[in-house]
């Protein structure tokens with residue numbers, strides 16, 4: 001995989017520096033042109049910690065200048081996310097309070113549109129966008145594991161073991177999605193579609209990496225996971241019905257059907273045994289759990305608004 | 315945590331939601347059909363409304379409070 005296309009002055013200069021032998025990122029004092037520019041730059045710097053790029057020296061993963069630029073962009077990003085969030089006190093007990101917080105959040109539903117209205121091209125576009133995350137499904141929250149105390153650590157691994165196929169690579173969720181993409185005539189190599197995705201998809205992905213890579217944000221990482229799982233089962237059923245209506249291949253339908261059942265389990269684990277155990281250990285982290293949950297719901301809303309806006313206008 | 319370590323039950327009843335089962339089990343549904351669990355933890359529907367019996371599919375969350383288990 002090669003670096004994505006630049007989207008502005010900062011990413012242009014950054015990608016050029018990353019590709020060069022010397023990798024002199026230190027001389028970059030540019031401000032991002034816009035959010036697209038900032039988020040593709042941040043996404044690429046995060047990616048150095050996952051699979052990396054063929055055209056970037058692996059040494060640059062821990063280059064202090066790259067990390068310095070990443071930190072600048074992350075500060076702006078986190079401040080923006082926090083400014084959208086209103087601190088809330090959850091009802092007691094914690095698990096019911098968190099489920100209620102997620103359920104009370106009302107946003108536009110892409111899954112409902114796919115179930116009833118979307119055409120084949122629109123669904124394929126959605127799958128291309130979703131591929132950025134689903135091909136590394138559950139990887140960002142894996143960064144959080146070593147940052148947790150005993151009980152939530154064991155609980156998170158219990159959930160992730162299922163995400164990663166229970167030891168069977170054939171059942172690894174990211175692999176199931178890859179099979180679905182191939183059967184649908186789409187590319188299944190990671191990030192094949194990175195140049196086509198809107199900024200909202202970059203933000204969704206960057207938020208998970210931000211939360212996963214900072215110990216300070218471990219509770220936000222788990223809160224994000226809880227909201228993600230708690231808004232997955234019923235929408236996955238709708239997605240599966242929409243894909244069946246449009247006669248997409250069984251492999252892709254099977255991916256969503258798997259998530260109906262898996263995420264009905266995972267939402268209970270994420271809310272009760274993972275986040276519940278974390279806040280029992282460290283009660284002051286409850287606000288960050290809610291911040292992470294909000295961010296998941298909020299970024300998903302923004303993506304849904306954009307896509308529904310585009311599709312309904314078409 | 316208890317004196318001897320952490321609580322780690324085999325069965326967890328989720329208020330208003332499913333019953334979680336840890337480990338491998340065979341669950342017989344209301345029609346007498348046996349289903350093997352397929353994951354480290356499984357969620358058995360308690361509200362009766364899941365379309366994926368005997369497993370929970372999240373439907374309990376859209377039921378009025380009085381119809382939740």
Ligand code: FES
Nearest residue numbers: 359360361370374
């Ligand atoms: S308990 Fe979840 S659908 Fe019945």
